[in-house]
Amino acid sequence: MWFERLSTPQVTNAARFFPVLVVTGARQVGKTSLLRRAFPDHAYVSLEVPSVADLAEHDSAAFFARYPAPVLIDEVQYAPGILRALKTVVDADRHAMGRYILTGSQKFELMRGVSESLAGRCAVLELEGLSAAELAGGGVGTAAALDELMVRGGLPELWRQRELPSGLFYSSYLATYLERDVRQLVNVGSLRDFERFMRACAARSGQLLNRSDLARDVGVSHTTAGEWLSVLVASNQLRLLEPWFDNLGKRLTKSPKLYLCDTGLLCFLLGIAPGELAQSPYRGAVFETWVFAELRKLLARDDASRRVAFYRDQSQREVDFVVEGGGRFTLIEAKLTERPSRRDARHLDAVMRLLEARESYPPHSVQRVIVARPPVDHPLSPGGPAVVHAARLDQLVF
Known part of the structure; x- marks a missing residue:
């Protein structure tokens, strides 16, 4: 079963203007399937094969002779030295576009090589689940099955095989991730401690990041906690959402919020099985994490110039997401309810007034939205925030 990826036009268009296209993203989000479908005339080679990565x-001369352009090179982080050689190959025919398509699951190491060797020669896109x-679009009834969407997550294989138990899938996924990605990125003495660290992060998804608390709960140093957070970000398993700030200055929170990227992995790490989300104390955090993921996917597809942040000040006014x-x-505001109340909108209203009172922003420049699970989208009240179902976020106009 194939799910049409809405980022396909963005991917194929980028290849028209750059000799190299780099697509990053976590394991199993569908990078290879999308690119092989979008570029059927490209040869394919995976650097997950040790002998090929070693070559x-x-x-590199023998490698490019064996795999001439156009070619899709998968998991390029296993041979980062190839990027230096690729610069020379590209510069020999600088204006031939879309010849080399690269994928990678570890963006820090990959992007370091790209910035050093391929600056100005490549487009970089990120794919999520x-x-x-x-x-x-693939026939999954998203509005009626929102709990199932959140528990299974967005990895395509789980939806291609609907009968595949999510717990079985994620236990294998986690083992592969720890053995392949984590060991390559950092010298971890105990993978069991790193897994405990991931579970501690999962329990804090949607909360302000406190590295000291994380370190203390897992029993590692503050420095180690910082390194392991970087690993999770580098391998596209975790996002840090920065606070919004302009000139409101010292009254605003400075710490970022922590979110796992995929709610399926989040639910697995939290021990939430299919059918259990409605009774879980983490259900609100899972929902907020899912809304953030949907926002990222929507903005990456439609308008990469817009940024997402959160708002919190010392008066305890907080808005989950500011686009x-x-x-x-x-x-x-993300509210896991069918019928949001006026109380759910109080911080939206307060922050709107703060923004519209400032001369630097034009009147009517702020819209308010409560993302919930109403039977029908509607305004909360005349002139009030819009109430939008979480499965229909793609209908928002930012």
Whole structure:
């Protein structure tokens, strides 16, 4: 079963203007499937095969002779030295576009090589798991099955095989991730401690990051906790959402919020089985994590210039997500309810007034949205925030 990826036009268009296209993303989000489908005339080679990675790293001339362009090179982080050689190959025919398509699951090491060797020669895009709109396009009833969407997550294989138990899939996924990605990125003495660290992060998804608390709960040093957070970010398993700030200054929170990227892995780490989410004390955090993932996918596809942040000040006013761009703001609250109340909108209203009182922003530049699970989308009240179902976020106009 194939789910049409809404980022396909963005991917194929980028290849028209750059000799190299780099697509990053976590394991199993569908990078290879998307690119092989989008570029059927490209040869394919995977650097997950040790002998092939060794050839690419130590004899790049022989590698490129064996795999001439156009070619899709998968998991390029296993031979980072190939990027230096690729610069020379690209510069020999600088204006031939889309010849080399690269994928990688570890963006820090990959992007370091790209910035050093391929600056100005490549487009870089990031792919995440399936969005609600992509699942709906494949026949999955997203609005009625929102709990199932959150527990199974967005990794395509789980939706291609609907009978595949999510717990079985994620236990294998986690083992592969720890053995392949974590060991390559950092010298971890105990993978069991790193797994405990991941579970501690999962329990804090949607909360302000406190490295000291994380370190203390897992029994590692503050420095180690910082290194392991970097590993999770580098391997596209975790996102840090920065606070919004302008000139409101010292009254604003400075710490980022922590979110796991995929709610399926989040639920697995939290021990939430299918059918158990409605009774879980983590259900609100899982929902907020899912909304953030949907926002990232939507903005990456439609308008990469807009940024997402959160708002919190010392008066305890908080808005889950602030989407900013072009002098306009969309303030978003995630509420796991079918019928939001006026109380759910109080911080949206307060922050809107703060923004609209400032001369630097034009009148009516702020829209307010409560993302919930109503039977029908509607305004909360005349002139009030819009109430939008979480599965229909793609209908928002920012």
